[in-house]
Amino acid sequence: MTSQRPIRASTPALLKDLRSLKVLVMHPDDGDGRELTQQLTRIGCQVQAVWPPLPTLPEGVDAVFLAVRPGLDESTLAWARGEETPILVAVVTYENPTIVGLVLRLGAKAVLPSPVRSFGVLSALVLARKVAEDLKETSKHVNKLQAKLLSHRRIADAKSILMRTRGIGETEAYELIREQAMSRRRTTEEIALSIVNANEILTTGWSK
Amino acid sequence: MANVDPVKVGVLFSETGTTSTIGLSQLKGTLLAIEEVNEAGGINGRELVPVCLDPQSNPLVYTQLASRLILEEGVNVIFGCYMSSSRKAVVPVIEKWNKLLFYPTLYEGFEFSNNLIYTGAAPNQNSVQLAEFMTNHFGARIFLIGSDYIYPYESNRIMTDLVLQKSGAAKLGEHYVELAATEADFGPIMKEIRDQRPDFIFSTVVGNATASLYRAYAEAGFDPKTMPIASLTTSEAEVHQMGADVAEGHFTSAPYFQSIDSDANRRCLARFQRRFGSDCVPNQCWEAAYFQVHMFANAMREVGSDEIAELMPHVLTQEFNAPQGRVRIDPRNHHTCLYPRIGRANSEGQFTIVREAKRAVHPDPYLVTYSLGDWTAELDMLP
Numbered sequence: 001m002t003s004q005r006p007i008r009a010s011t012p013a014l015l016k017d018l019r020s021l022k023v024l025v026m027h028p029d030d031g032d033g034r035e036l037t038q039q040l041t042r043i044g045c046q047v048q049a050v051w052p053p054l055p056t057l058p059e060g061v062d063a064v065f066l067a068v069r070p071g072l073d074e075s076t077l078a079w080a081r082g083e084e085t086p087i088l089v090a091v092v093t094y095e096n097p098t099i100v101g102l103v104l105r106l107g108a109k110a111v112l113p114s115p116v117r118s119f120g121v122l123s124a125l126v127l128a129r130k131v132a133e134d135l136k137e138t139s140k141h142v143n144k145l146q147a148k149l150l151s152h153r154r155i156a157d158a159k160s161i162l163m164r165t166r167g168i169g170e171t172e173a174y175e176l177i178r179e180q181a182m183s184r185r186r187t188t189e190e191i192a193l194s195i196v197n198a199n200e201i202l203t204t205g206w207s208k
Numbered sequence: 209m210a211n212v213d214p215v216k217v218g219v220l221f222s223e224t225g226t227t228s229t230i231g232l233s234q235l236k237g238t239l240l241a242i243e244e245v246n247e248a249g250g251i252n253g254r255e256l257v258p259v260c261l262d263p264q265s266n267p268l269v270y271t272q273l274a275s276r277l278i279l280e281e282g283v284n285v286i287f288g289c290y291m292s293s294s295r296k297a298v299v300p301v302i303e304k305w306n307k308l309l310f311y312p313t314l315y316e317g318f319e320f321s322n323n324l325i326y327t328g329a330a331p332n333q334n335s336v337q338l339a340e341f342m343t344n345h346f347g348a349r350i351f352l353i354g355s356d357y358i359y360p361y362e363s364n365r366i367m368t369d370l371v372l373q374k375s376g377a378a379k380l381g382e383h384y385v386e387l388a389a390t391e392a393d394f395g396p397i398m399k400e401i402r403d404q405r406p407d408f409i410f411s412t413v414v415g416n417a418t419a420s421l422y423r424a425y426a427e428a429g430f431d432p433k434t435m436p437i438a439s440l441t442t443s444e445a446e447v448h449q450m451g452a453d454v455a456e457g458h459f460t461s462a463p464y465f466q467s468i469d470s471d472a473n474r475r476c477l478a479r480f481q482r483r484f485g486s487d488c489v490p491n492q493c494w495e496a497a498y499f500q501v502h503m504f505a506n507a508m509r510e511v512g513s514d515e516i517a518e519l520m521p522h523v524l525t526q527e528f529n530a531p532q533g534r535v536r537i538d539p540r541n542h543h544t545c546l547y548p549r550i551g552r553a554n555s556e557g558q559f560t561i562v563r564e565a566k567r568a569v570h571p572d573p574y575l576v577t578y579s580l581g582d583w584t585a586e587l588d589m590l591p
Contacts, residue, residue, distance in 0.1 A: 011577065015577075042540065042541050042573070042574050044572075044574055044576075118321065118322075119321070
């Protein structure tokens with residue numbers, strides 16, 4: 001019996017660029033901290049170890065492995081809540097609600113349990129990057145959809161204004177908006193917005 | 209009072225089952241080294257006593273026997289394992305009891321354990337060199353055949369990444385066969401090869417199925433001069449099984465071949481033949497099994513203990529004049545600095561070495577992206 005697998009795409013990019021990653025290990029210099037630093041070095045990342053946690057991060061850090069323990073001062077970790085934050089992997093010694101809650105608030109994308117073993121570090125790092133990348137893509141997509149939805153609503157509003165005020169059908173109303181957009185070299189959405197705004201001003205005037 | 213108690217060590221190689229050919233050679237390589245250690249006065253006067261168990265090429269039995277060696281025989285050190293599945297079956301047991309495993313087999317990389325020493329080649333010590341050689345001499349249109357398990361999948365990923373860096377490269381097929389595959393299983397694949405006409409075939413078939421693949425190739429009437437099989441695992445032992453005439457002209461990348469022209473190698477082969485006759489065929493896994501025992505023994509002579517906490521720092525600084533050259537452990541990743549070589553099977557059932565590294569190449573078991581033309585991949589052409 002032989003089996004033929006579909007010819008697979010070659011190595012995923014998330015694995016290919018592991019060696020260019022700048023990784024910060026914010027962990028006390030104990031057995032776990034050393035195991036983590038050594039394993040990340042074996043994987044080939046550019047590793048820097050620091051403790052206590054830094055209030056601001058050095059330039060260009062891609063990922064942070066952070067010892068999340070009782071007594072960790074969240075106020076020193078403002079960097080974890082910014083827009084363009086590095087990927088965070090939490091290294092935990094407890095999994096009680098206090099610590100898990102802290103892990104969630106910090107926005108960690110993966111967790112490594114203590115005692116840290118070399119096995120699992122690579123998978124945690126790659127998975128955390130994948131989750132972060134997917135989230136970023138998804139929120140970009142959502143923003144785009146929201147903008148598109150808004151634009152559709154504006155055009156619909158403008159159309160109904162034109163239909164009402166000029167007594168024309170929907171197709172003609174849209175044609176009118178489109179012609180205006182063409183001749184003024186603006187988008188249909190911008191024209192629609194002008195119509196809606198103008199109508200609001202007029203409506204306000206009438207109601208006085 | 210000097211301690212004269214014997215030192216029991218565990219030996220876990222398959223003497224039966226699908227990977228028994230290499231398993232038996234690793235067992236005998238281990239036993240030869242243990243006898244040499246004892247003839248030289250043992251470990252500071254203490255005799256090394258091997259406890260050999262046969263895991264029958266079965267991962268479940270590997271787990272059971274590793275436990276037995278540790279819990280019933282009381283060993284602190286085990287020499288053993290061939291396929292990755294057997295190593296993965298033993299590692300949890302070794303780690304649980306904090307013992308030490310010496311693993312003398314090439315494998316796919318991406319592993320590190322504080323309880324392991326890896327003495328076979330990592331992919332940066334055999335795959336890169338093979339890809340470079342084969343694509344330069346034959347072309348980059350490749351056809352992949354492997355046994356159906358993790359080592360072939362990962363080796364094929366690496367080989368594909370490497371080969372696809374060349375212009376005109378193509379992957380024309382990728383097939384996986386059962387470990388117990390026979391010549392008939394390779395028939396349809398040979399038909400496909402006839403249609404596809406690759407520049408070379410990359411084989412990661414292991415165990416006793418290797419001979420069937422090469423025989424099926426010969427049956428199909430293909431010519432190794434124009435479309436050879438390139439392998440990381442086809443050693444003198446597999447060549448012996450299939451016959452020199454079937455293997456002739458095909459290529460293998462490995463740190464050790466019997467044909468290495470050195471006194472250390474010739475003397476070791478002569479001692480082996482005197483002790484074990486010529487039934488068992490020395491190969492790269494045999495050599496790693498042999499030299500790792502000497503590295504262990506030298507480390508234990510320095511510290512006087514085989515407890516991992518005391519022994520490991522001494523193991524990590526070991527160097528040894530192995531048959532392949534002077535090897536040493538890389539303390540950062542517990543793998544071994546080795547000498548990549550490319551051999552072409554000849555009519556005597558041996559390999560004519562056509563490329564070899566002058567300096568030992570450091571192991572890099574976590575290398576994801578390989579590039580052709582790395583300095584580590586460059587091998588010196590032999591005159």
